[in-house]
Amino acid sequence: MKVKLLRIYFGESDRFEGKTAYHVVVEYLKRSGISGATVFRGIEGYSVHSILHTASILRLSGDLPIVVEVIETEERVNLGSTRASLRS
Numbered sequence: 001m002k003v004k005l006l007r008i009y010f011g012e013s014d015r016f017e018g019k020t021a022y023h024v025v026v027e028y029l030k031r032s033g034i035s036g037a038t039v040f041r042g043i044e045g046y047s048v049h050s051i052l053h054t055a056s057i058l059r060l061s062g063d064l065p066i067v068v069e070v071i072e073t074e075e076r077v078n079l080g081s082t083r084a085s086l087r088s
Contacts, residue, residue, distance in 0.1 A: 001073060002073065002074045003071055003072060003073055003074065004071070004072060004073070004074050004077040005069065005070070005071055006069070006070040006071075006072065006077045007067055007068070007069050008022075008025060008067070008068040008069075008070075009065065009066070009067055010022045010025075010065070010066040010067075010068070011063040011064070011065065011066065012041070012063050012064045012065070012066050013063045014066075022039055022066045022068050025037075025068055026039060026068060029068075029070060033076070034070055034072055034076060035071075035072055035076075036070070036071075037068055037069065037070045038068070038069050038070075039066060039067070039068050040066070040067045040068075040069065041064055041065075041066055042064050042065030042066065042067065043064070044064075044065075045064070045065035
């Protein structure tokens with residue numbers, strides 16, 4: 001059985017229809033029958049805009065990196081287009 005690691009990256013402040021984006025995705029994964037998902041909150045990171053986000057007490061950031069990880073069979077990870085499904 002082939003398994004895949006799926007990583008989905010967010011900023012802590014990312015929202016989808018008023019909810020945190022990572023929470024919406026985790027709910028979707030659960031409804032879709034994915035075996036499990038884990039959400040990690042990063043302590044530091046930067047994105048395409050090269051703005052450094054950190055949890056350091058000296059430089060508090062309002063947008064720390066969030067990563068959702070899923071380890072699942074290859075067939076189940078191939079979720080295709082999910083935008084419409086996220087709303088249900």
